[in-house]
Amino acid sequence: MKKKVIAYNRVEKPVLEALQKKYDTRFFKNIDTKNDSDFLDHLSETEGIIGLELVVDHDLLKRAPHLKIVSNVSVGYNNLDIEQLSKRNILATNTPDVLTDTVADTVFSLLIAAARRIPELDQFVKNGDWITEAIEPEHFGVDVHHKTLGIIGMGRIGQAIAQRAHFGFDMDILYHSRTRKPDVEKKFDATYFGLDELLRTSDFICLITPLTPETTGLIGKREFQLMKNSAIFINGSRGKTIVEQDLIDALKSSELAAAGLDVFEKEPVDSDNPLLGMKNVVTTPHIGSSTHETELKMSELAAENLEAGLNGKRPPNLINPTVWTEK
Structure with missing residues (x-):
């Protein structure tokens, strides 16, 4: 049988x-x-x-x-x-x-898309706005190269993101994890920071930790307030590693410039979720590993x-x- x-x-x-x-x-x-x-x-x-x-x-x-x-x-x-x-x-x-490299590709694509406002400007072209309206400074994005990237969670995927950032975009790498990783520091010229210091210092912040009791709600109101107003936040971990309403509030109050999200507190995400109506938020439907x-x-x-x-x-x-x- x-x-x-x-x-x-x-x-x-x-x-x-x-x-x-x-x-x-x-x-x-x-x-x-x-x-x-x-x-x-x-x-x-x-x-x-x-x-x-x-x-x-x-x-x-x-x-x-x-x-x-x-x-x-x-x-x-x-x-x-x-x-x-x-x-x-x-x-x-x-x-x-x-799936390490594929997820790292997804996370970094969210970072670039949010920085250069790709989805927003894609719609600008497709809606016909470019025909009647020239690109003005209010449409400009921000550079990725030579900026500071803070990675929260330096496992396999975190290291693959660091590789893309350091060697591809000449970014300064900061990281926070449960333990220091001297090999990572040497390979990517990365610097270990405490979480608060990383949040205050980074231009881009990538969250890529597993969901555990310790990481549930790891990033909330206090943490978003520590970030630069110009910072861009990327979540490629799990939706519940952040307090989603606190992210919404931070974006609404301009405490945070933009976000790129592959994961949400509730999946599939509700159609009335405020994040879906924000031009400065890039969203994907949990596609981190989704290539054939x-x-x-x-x-x-x-x-x-x-x-x-x-x-x-x-x-x-x-x-x-x-x-x-x-x-």
């Missing part, structure tokens, strides 16, 4: 088809996981879960007595209750590394993690290694 697997929300087609050949794999997308009878029936016998954004908590785990592994198609895993998974000796995995090449690589790595766990082998990207024992 084939092992049962649940695929949820996002597994690239070639990978999903390969899993369906090997396992009794059912794909579900954006369902009510607490009440969908097909999902719950399959969950009661499933040994593996692969996918994106499925909340795996105590309630779900009570309904999955045979579960061996949960494989996130994401580098983030705030949807997983690691404590509950570990208590049940269930393996949890993610997909780091393969990278999404396929992430699905392939997630499937590799899944199959290892299903077959008694150590997955290559194990989040909770304390549950692993050699078979």
Whole structure:
């Protein structure tokens, strides 16, 4: 009898088809996981879960007595209750590394787009305004090159952003993280700052931390007030790492010049969110890793993690290694 697997929300087609050949794999997308009878029936016998954004908590785990592994198609895993998974000796995995450069590209594109007002001026041309109105100083953006970039979170993605900024745009790199990284300081001529000092000093601020209890609401009213009025804030982490209303207030009061956001407190973002009506805010729908090449690589790595766990082998990207024992 084939092992049962649940695929949820996002597994690239070639990978999903390969899993369906090997396992009794059912794909579900954006369902009510607490009440969908097909999902719950399959969950009661499933040994593996692969996918994106499925909340795996105590309630779900009570309904999955045979579960061996949960494989996130994401580098983030705030949807997983690691404590509950570990208590049940269930393996949890993610997909780091393969998306590093793609997410860094996204974050840096938001930075450039906000600085040079690309979306706003794109609409200026498309609306026909350029025909009757010349470009005036009020349409000008600001330079990116030779400015100071503050990076909050100097993991793999933070380092990839620093690489683009330092070598591509001759920017001065400041960073703040849980620990100092001498190799990063040497490679990018970067300087470690305390958070407050980084906020006061930087022309551009990129937030790229994982969402944890410590980073939830990390940037709020006080932090936005510390930033230069000319600063541009970029969030490529998770929406709840900032207090979104405080960002809105800072932009409305001109305490902050502009923002670029790939993530929001609530996703999908509500259509009446004030951020969507602000010309100085560049928005994207959480597309950090969303290229054809990278999404396929992430699905392939997630499937590799899944199959290892299903077959008694150590997955290559194990989040909770304390549950692993050699078979």
